[in-house]
Amino acid sequence: MWNSLTCIAVGLLLTGFGALAAAQDNLVANPGFEAVGDGGFFADWGRGEFGKVGKTVFMETTGAHAGRNCLRMVGTLNSFTTCRAKTIAVKPEANYWVTWWFRAKQPDTSRTYLFLQTNLAQRVFPHTDRRGDFDWTLNIVTYRTKPGETTLAPVLTMHTPAGEVGASWWDEVGVWEKLPPELEERYRREHPWDDVSIPTAQRFSQSDSCVVWGDRAEARIYPQTPAPDGRGAEGQRGRGEGAIALAAPGRGHDVFQLVVTPTKEMPTVSLQFSGDVPAGSLSHRVARCVTVKEVRDKSFPLGPTPDPLVEPTQAEPVAPGQSGIFWLEWSPPAGSKPGVYSAQATVLSGGKAVATVPLKLKRWAFDLPEVPHYRSMVMVTPSFIRRFYPGLSEDDAYRLGWDILSRHRLSGFNITLWPTPKLADGKLDASLRVESLRLELDWTRFDRLLAAAKEYRATALTLGPMLGGGASQGWKPHKFAGLTPLADEPFNAHYVEMNRLMAARLRQAGMLDKAYVYPYDEPEPDYMDKIVGLCDLIHQGAPDLKCLMTTDPTTGKPLWGKVNAWIIPCSTLRADMVEQRRAAGDEIWIYNMTAAIEETPLEHRLYLWRAARVDAAGGLLWNATWWNKINPWENPTSAAYAVGRQGERLYHYQAGQASLFYPNPDGKGPLIPALRLLLIRQGVEDFDLLAELLGAWKAALPQLAAKSPDVIAQARAAFVAPVMLGYTILTTCAARAEAVRHILAAELEVARQRPFVIAYPTRSKGQLAVAGVAETGAQLTLNGQPVSVGPDGRFVAVVTGEQLAAGLRWTATKGADRKSWDWTGLR
Secondary structure, three states: OEEOOOOOOHHHHHHOHHHHHHHOOOOOOOOOOOOEOOOOOEOOEOOOOOOOEOOOEEEEOOOOOOOOOEEEEEOOEOEEEEEEEOOEEOOOOOEEEEEEEEEEEOOOOOEEEEEEEEOOOEEEOHHHOEEOOEEEEEEEEEEEOOOOOOEEEEEEEEEEOOOOOOEEEEEEEEEEOOOOHHHHHHHHHHOOOOOOOOOOOEEEEEOOOEEEEEEEOOOOOOOOOOOOOOOOOHHHOOOOOOOEEEEEEEOOOEEEEEEEEEOOOOOOEEEEEEEOOOOOOEEEEEEEEEEEOOOOOOOOOOEEEEEEEEOOOOOEOOEOOEOEEEEEEEOOOOOOOOEEEEEEEEEEEOOEEEEEEEEEEEEEEEEOOOOOOOEEEEOOOHHHHHHHOOOOOHHHHHHHHHHHHHHOOOOOOOOOEOOEEEEEOOOEOOOOOEOOOEEEEEOHHHHHHHHHHHHOOOOOEEEOOOOOEOOOOOOOOOOEOOEOOOOOOHHHHHHHHHHHHHHHHHHHHOOHHHEEEOOOEOOOHHHHHHHHHHHHHHHHHOOOOEEEEOOOOOOOHHHOOOOOEEEEEHHHOOHHHHHHHHHOOOEEEEEOOOOOOOOOHHHHHHHHHHHHHOOOOEEEEOOOEOOOOOOOOOOOOOOOEEEOOOOOEEEOOOOOOOEOEEOOOOOOOOOEEEHHHHHHHHHHHHHHHHHHHHHHHHHHHHHEOOOOOHHHHHHHHHHHOOOEOOOOOEOOOHHHHHHHHHHHHHHHHHOOOOOOEEEEEEEEOOEEEEEEEEEOOOEEEEOOEEEOOOOOOEEEEEOOHHHHHHOEEEEEEEOOEEEEEEEOOOO
16 A cells, blocks of 8 residues: 555656556546546446435546546445446456555545455455545555456445545546556565465375375365375475475474375274374374354355364274365474474274375474463353353363463463452441442452463453443443442542552562453444543553553544553554554554354464564454354354344354364363364464564674664565565465475574574565575575675575575575575475
8 A cells, every 4th residue: 555646657657547557458447537428427437326426426627646537425424435337347266456546534433445346246355445534545456256256346435334424536446457567566565475376285195995195284174075186285395295294393383184085985094103203292183074054154165064173082984975084283392302203194994004104294493482472362251161061160161271272372361350349338428328438359269360370371361340342332331349330430439449459469470561451342433432531540540551452543543542452453454553553652463363164274374474464462362162052063153143232233153253162072171172273373383483583683683784673674574475465465375374484494493593694585676586684794605606795794686486486595604604594495
């Protein structure tokens, strides 16, 4: 996203965008609003069901971005204003570019955006939505048509759900099969990587009874998924062709799905490992299916869907069309010996070996930190767990959740902890009115759960009471010890005092820096003043106690200077607002963590890259056990929930939404992880890898000639870019994400060795390159060829896509110091 036209090439300014667009086959009719039709309005633009010419949609003959005219739109209170372009014929499953210029003068409650109306659905680009005032801004987005999608039309839109209406101006709307060169150059400044598709399935063996094959954890494999053709996977090239290649640091893990697909009736199958590996480092679970009956995404297939991962207790029944799916996990312990271990997975059928698959298990030469860099606020609801574990106490139910979350590097202490308050009788005056009410606090539960937070090394602890909010309920605060917040006079003093005492207890326990008061959930604009009042009381009681709010800084402007941690929905992330609040000293968090069966497995892992993209402290998940009126084994979609000021509508959940594990069917033993939880853990480890590498580079920075911290920032952005293709756009390629992980690990293995080098993949003048900075006097080679290093230690070496995809070999020498490292292939 770019502001103003100052960065456009001089040639583009002189010739006008419209002339260039015509030369490049812009598919939008009348894209610059220069042609006026017979009705006195722009030709080929609809008057719109939600837009009325002369009332909410206007011709403007001044102030255009380019040419003579532009379109002006005025919002409609409590509704939408739209103007639709002429329908465009497109090809299914084809890539298109969508571009537009717009500006707005509008309140923060107004939203200006463009969506595509296709013959199948509305397609949105939430990362381009804008609220508040902004100058002429260019958006360039990619869109791939879905199967069966044959038409689309850009729809210019304003949405004004409350408050005052605003106005927006639009010009130079485009849909392209190929971008004009000037626009592509601009796009590449912020988006150096396109998405790619790389198959990762591998076929290991075939006998007269079955095919043994497998794929990365990010692939959704059903029992009826057919085995792939061929033998190897491109994504595995160079890491053990014909073998399962897994890699992890100490305290880390890697996962692979090994599938046994029968070609005829055969006895039950099981898996057996052999090889000299660290104790407990190699294990497996079996994928089970749950029947998905209700979905929000109507394209998601209903029926049995793999999700729970159970401990194997007996051999698995299989049959033609009903494969056995084993999830292999490589988890080298901290302190174990680095290197490559060889092992085997033997498939047994009826107790006899039918296939042996070699395992190449790499243990990277570092450990992940015991406490993750990625901080998380994940809620566990004991009452839901206790429904399936008769007689279990609240504390023990919590511990079941905390145990499984901590094993997956997540923190389950989003519990809005607070002492139990009680108002004792006060003195009575002559009129028999209460003169004062003394606040009594019972700290028993508070101290017990605070001790548990320390025991589990919680990365964040939310404090209560949460006085209300969420579900669009408005300002309907819950009672506090019988008092109505901000209404009953004694409330203020007692709330101030409780926060003062909570902060003192947290400070004494050494947990104050991890604690966040969560006073109200998802506040809405019309009562933001009430939230300000609560924040003021919190800080009056304890100025050093942090207050969090689940809203974006644009909506929550009245809370600037009051809120210390912004928990921002991914759909409303704005770079300018994020950086503005960060500069003010606020923490940035994001939510809700991806946790639904309907989302792709890869999206669960890559949510953590969303956090990395905005340099967030961590993320929030509002629940991990949301089994509202369901048994998740029978139906993973929770019952709809009433929302709205009067509970006038229902919120329908995604399948598996906010549920990361399953109760043990026998009502005893640990919770059973959903496969989604293992993928989230992989994302946490990705986040931690990047944080560890940046920390190592920061420590080396004083030894480098180019000491500017922007070197670290550039490297960080460069490693995020292949995964996060835009501010909120994720790659769909698991092999791409995995390649970046391997490169980060290779860099981290040598980051603390002399001579110090910071290296990262990038794009220079439109060409793929590797760049960075080296210690003064160091000599670098890349694939055996010397790399030119400037006096300040900086270097840029152009590489071809083929070279980068094949992998790179680095060496760095300075005097007696020498090191070498490899990059796996990146596409």
